[in-house]
Amino acid sequence: MAITQDVAEQAHRTEPARRVGLDRILHDRRVREAVLQLLVLGAVVGLFGFLIANAAQALRARGIASGFGYLGQEAGFGIGETLLLDYAPSDTYLRAFLVGLINTLRVSLLSIVAATLIGLVFGLMRLSSNLGVAKLAAAYVELFRNTPQLLQIVFWYAVMTRLPGPRQALSPGADVYLSNRGLKLPWPVPHDGFTWAFAALLLGVAGAVLLTRWARRVQARTGARPAIGPWRLALILGLPLLAWAVTGAPTALERPALRGLNFTGGVTMSPEFIALFLGLALYTGAFIAEIVRSGIQSVGRGQVEAARSLGLDQGQIYRLVLLPQALRVMIPPTAGQYVSLTKSSSLAVVIGYPDLVNVSNTTLNQTGHVVEALLLMSVVYLLISFSIAAAMNLYNRAVAIKER
Structure with missing residues (x-):
């Protein structure tokens, strides 16, 4: 109890x-x-x-089949541009979808790189003390920012299709030809050396990043930054060159040559690809130029005056003082531009570039699986956008100035 x-x-x-x-x-x-x-x-x-x-x-x-089983059926249509993944009309809809996805990623990534470089150059030009250079940059920004992107893509496509034919192709030399069939370039003959060199490049970039982080920790602890410039250059350039040399130093190129009414050999950038690339890169580059300009102007004038008092020249001021601080302002809106560029690549359907949307439209028209095709496209674009945003957030945290 x-x-x-x-x-x-x-x-x-x-x-x-x-x-x-x-x-x-x-x-x-x-x-x-x-x-x-x-x-x-x-x-x-x-x-x-x-x-x-x-x-x-x-x-x-209504008697309409549903589900994703159609992806295993034979597609029965051709795709004009393939990269990394071979494709034939006898392949499945899934393989066609993957080819369209690769085409979307290819034009998006190349356009992101080009738009970043264009925006950086023209953003700095807008801040130039030379009136002509500044006005030229302002004219570019105002022209490309204030005209519809679709109009720009159609304009560049019209320019490409009005070029001379292959027999009268424009050639600046070095086996490069530009015609209404696209841009023909020499291309390395496949060899294991290039694969090893690319793997060494990735390894070198990763090593350079780790080396930079180590140098920052040393600088924070001692106040002196180790001279790591030559070592980073050796990792990024020397390591791939070493791998290329060890595997036989392959140099054979497949050169384009005129055969009949068109070129054979080499690699081709189609008029559709070039038009879409120019439309995406130049349009987005104008917005990034304004982001660069506003980001640099957000840094106080006292920072520039202090740098000049230390004897830094203009290039060193931009590289060591202005750009590192402006990145905190520039990266978030630039990430938004990258995501917007990737989604705008769907405008390729207007000029016939076989991207994800174009291939999916053909698929849903043939199979009637509208809901499934639209759902796949939505999920893929959502994943791409989230991936870009996550990568930019990681980079933003990496370059952020730590308050101590």
């Missing part, structure tokens, strides 16, 4: 403690936010599940 009474008293004393712990959890802001986010996520997932189930039921009622 006494033991039972002790257990009851202990439970009575423990109950308020449990209630206090529960109250703390319920009144914890982080817990409330997490619960609210889970509820919202559940509601969104439930809504999408309802819509998908409703669409599938409507399709079944």
Whole structure:
């Protein structure tokens, strides 16, 4: 009897403690936010599940097949441009979808690199003390920012298709030919040496990043930054060259040559690809130029005056003082431009470039699987956008100036 009474008293004393712990959890802001986010996520997932189930039921009622089984069927249509992945009309819809995805990634990544370089150059030109240079940069920015991107893509496509034919192709030399069939360039003959050199390049870039982080830690600890410039250059350039030399130093090139009415050999950049590339890069580059200009102008004038008092020249001021501080302002909007450029690559459907949207449109027209094709496109573009945003966030944290 006494033991039972002790257990009851202990439970009575423990109950308020449990209630206090529960109250703390319920009144914890982080817990409330997490619960609210889970509820919202559940509601969104439930809504999408309802819509998908409703669409599938409507399709079944009309005798229309649903599901993703069609991806394993023979596509039966050709794709004019393939890279990294061979394709024939006898291949499946899934393979056609992957080819379109690779084409989208190719033009998007190349356009991002070009737009970044264009924006950096013209952004710095806008800040030039030379009036002619500054006005030229301003004219570029205003022209390309204030005309529709679709119009620019169609304009460049019209320019490409109005070029002379292959027999009268424009050639600056070095086996490079530009005609209404596109741009023909020499291309290395496939060899294991190039694969090893590319792998060495990736390894060298990773080593250079780690070396830079080590130098920053040393500088933060001692105040003196180690001279790592030659070592980084050796990693990024020397390591790939070493791998290329060890594997036989392949130099054979497949050169384009005129055969009949067209060129054979080499690599081809089609008019559609060039038009889309120019439309994306020049349009986005104008916005990035304004981001660069505003980012640099956000740095206080006192920073520039202090750098000049230390004897730094203009190039050193930009490289060591202005750009590192301006990056904190420039990176977030630039990431938005990268995401916007990738989504705008879907405008390729207007000029016939076989990107993800173009291939998916052909697929849904042939199979009738509209919902599935649109859902696949949405998921892929969502993943690409999230990947770009995540990569830029990581870079933003890496270059951020740490307050100590």
